C-alpha cells in the first residue's frame with residue numbers, strides 16, 4: 001500500500017460518510033423542533049451535496065471511483081443517534097440531544113478532512129488539497145452554528161423544561 005492507495009481509501013470512506021450523512025441530516029431535520037436548528041440541518045444537508053461533488057471531482061482527478069469503502073464510524077454514529085432520540089417526544093431536550101449527536105459527526109468530519117487535506121498537500125496535490133479545505137471550512141462553520149444554537153438557549157430551555165417536569 002502506498003500514499004495513493006491511502007488517499008483513495010480516505011476519499012472513498014469520506015464519500016460513504018457524506019452519503020450516509022445526507023440521510024442522517026434528513027433524520028435530524030425531521031426531528032428538530034426549534035426552527036433555527038431545523039434550518040441549520042437543512043442548510044448543512046445542502047452543503048453536504050456539494051461536498052459529495054467535491055469528492056467525486058477529487059476521485060476523478062486521481063483516476064478512481066468514489067465508491068468502494070464503507071465508513072463504519074458514520075454508520076455507528078447514525079445508529080447511536082437513532083437509539084438516543086428515537087423514542088423521545090419532541091422537546092427542547094430532544095433538540096439538545098440532536099445537537100450533541102450532530103456535533104459528534106461534525107467533529108469526526110473535521111478530523112477526517114483535516115487529515116485528507118494534509119495528506120493531499122504532502123503529495124503535492126494542490127487542487128485536491130484546496131477542495132478538502134473548502135469542505136473543512138464548511139464543517140467547521142456547521143459545528144460553530146450548532147454550538148451557537150446550543151449556547152443561545154436550546155440547552156438552557158432543555159434544562160428548564162426538565163426541571164419543570166421534575167417539579
Ligand SMILES: [Fe+2]
Pocket residue numbers: 018021048051109139
Ligand atoms: Fe460533511
